[in-house]
Amino acid sequence: xxxxxxxxxxxxxxxxxxxxxxxxxxxxxxxxxxxxxxxxxxxxxxxxxxxxxxxxxxxxxxxxxxxxxxxxxxxxxxxxxxxxxxxxxxxxxxxxxxxxxxxxxxxxxxxxxxxxxxxxxxxxxxxxxxxxxxxxxxxxxxxxxxxxxxxx
Amino acid sequence: xxxxxxxxxxxxxxxxxxxxxxxxxxxxxxxxxxxxxxxxxxxxxxxxxxxxxxxxxxxxxxxxxxxxxxxxxxxxxxxxxxxxxxxxxxxxxxxxxxxxxxxxxxxxxxxxxxxxxxxxxxxxxxxxxxxxxxxxxxxxxxxxxxxxxxxxxxxxxxxxxxxxxxxxxxxxxxxxxxxxxxxxxxxxxxxxxxxxxxxxxxxxxxxxxxxxxxxxxxxxxxxxxxxxxxxxxxxxxxxxxxxxxxxxxxxxxxxxxxxxxxxxxxx
Numbered sequence: 001x002x003x004x005x006x007x008x009x010x011x012x013x014x015x016x017x018x019x020x021x022x023x024x025x026x027x028x029x030x031x032x033x034x035x036x037x038x039x040x041x042x043x044x045x046x047x048x049x050x051x052x053x054x055x056x057x058x059x060x061x062x063x064x065x066x067x068x069x070x071x072x073x074x075x076x077x078x079x080x081x082x083x084x085x086x087x088x089x090x091x092x093x094x095x096x097x098x099x100x101x102x103x104x105x106x107x108x109x110x111x112x113x114x115x116x117x118x119x120x121x122x123x124x125x126x127x128x129x130x131x132x133x134x135x136x137x138x139x140x141x142x143x144x145x146x147x148x149x150x151x152x
Numbered sequence: 153x154x155x156x157x158x159x160x161x162x163x164x165x166x167x168x169x170x171x172x173x174x175x176x177x178x179x180x181x182x183x184x185x186x187x188x189x190x191x192x193x194x195x196x197x198x199x200x201x202x203x204x205x206x207x208x209x210x211x212x213x214x215x216x217x218x219x220x221x222x223x224x225x226x227x228x229x230x231x232x233x234x235x236x237x238x239x240x241x242x243x244x245x246x247x248x249x250x251x252x253x254x255x256x257x258x259x260x261x262x263x264x265x266x267x268x269x270x271x272x273x274x275x276x277x278x279x280x281x282x283x284x285x286x287x288x289x290x291x292x293x294x295x296x297x298x299x300x301x302x303x304x305x306x307x308x309x310x311x312x313x314x315x316x317x318x319x320x321x322x323x324x325x326x327x328x329x330x331x332x333x334x335x336x337x338x339x340x341x342x343x344x345x346x347x348x349x350x351x352x353x354x355x356x357x358x359x360x361x362x363x364x365x366x367x368x369x370x371x372x373x374x375x376x377x378x379x380x381x382x383x384x385x386x387x388x389x390x391x392x393x394x395x396x397x398x399x400x401x402x403x404x405x406x407x408x409x410x411x412x413x414x415x416x417x418x419x
Contacts (some may be wrong), residue, residue, distance in 0.1 A: 015208075017212065017313075018316055039169025055350060
């Protein structure tokens with residue numbers, strides 16, 4: 001009898017331990033259910049969203065408030081349309097500026113949103129009109145070389 | 153004679169490949185027959201529990217110790233690299249991603265092959281050389297149902313859970329080295345990990361551990377169960393030792409191979 005219950009005990013203990021670890025990973029790392037139900041979506045157009053990936057962060061004042069959901073090309077204007085899913089507590093004005101930035105020199109690209117001063121707030125599904133594209137270091141360097149050559 | 157000099161290697165090459173093909177076919181049929189037990193009711197719960205205790209519960213300590221040291225050494229190595237770029241705040245994501253995606257599933261599977269897979273293969277191999285399996289069949293006891301199927305279920309349940317335990321303990325091992333020893337900020341460690349490790353990474357890790365568990369139990373039980381059919385078969389202790397070595401090698405290699413395939417498909 002003791003032998004029987006110790007078998008069930010050890011298997012049960014193992015299963016509990018395993019399932020706890022699995023759920024810890026899912027909740028802590030997988031972000032299951034964090035931005036799932038109550039997030040709202042805004043979109044923004046960029047001339048170039050080079051280097052930005054789906055799942056990249058959206059930051060306001062350096063704090064993560066959402067993620068990039070979808071990036072596609074608008075074939076009428078050949079611009080890139082980025083859909084972002086945001087924390088519903090974040091209210092953005094219609095003159096907020098979205099820009100694509102890099103964290104550090106070799107870090108990931110993210111979308112930085114600078115607040116505007118307007119009284120009108122963006123509704124879910126609206127588009128941020130003021131945008132700044134990703135900065136390409138190559139373009140900056142070639143511009144610098146080109147301009148310094150021009151002066152002489 | 154000159155003709156024979158050319159033909160002998162060709163003959164042995166042909167024989168080896170035919171034998172390998174035949175063994176693969178036998179293993180395939182073995183797998184299908186064992187899997188058919190899913191539909192056999194009722195399941196032998198008691199035997200399944202015993203096997204889960206052997207494969208899972210008794211491996212927890214080994215897995216925990218291994219996970220802790222792997223997490224610590226990964227954090228140490230990444231810290232040493234990242235500190236040169238001033239990106240120490242990425243330590244959590246580096247440790248989390250490498251554990252969840254690769255190291256957790258692969259190392260857990262390799263440890264389980266060594267700890268439980270080899271024992272399972274030897275156990276079944278000894279039953280085969282002692283004709284115990286024939287005895288079971290004589291008494292109309294289905295060895296697939298009583299010997300093999302409980303082991304399949306046990307590995308299938310235990311390996312993914314052990315992988316999860318390995319990952320969690322590895323993450324805290326990395327925390328110990330990164331945060332407690334090298335003074336990386338605790339928030340940065342956990343936040344960067346939560347930010348970069350996505351559900352897709354977790355599901356990749358879980359998929360890997362499920363595929364690995366099937367491979368381990370299939371190869372280890374199959375090699376032992378079918379050892380009497382091998383070409384140039386040796387019975388007794390030597391036969392069991394050969395077949396166990398063989399099972400461990402084949403299982404380990406096929407896990408590393410499957411790991412690459414799954415990574416390539418899911419990335």
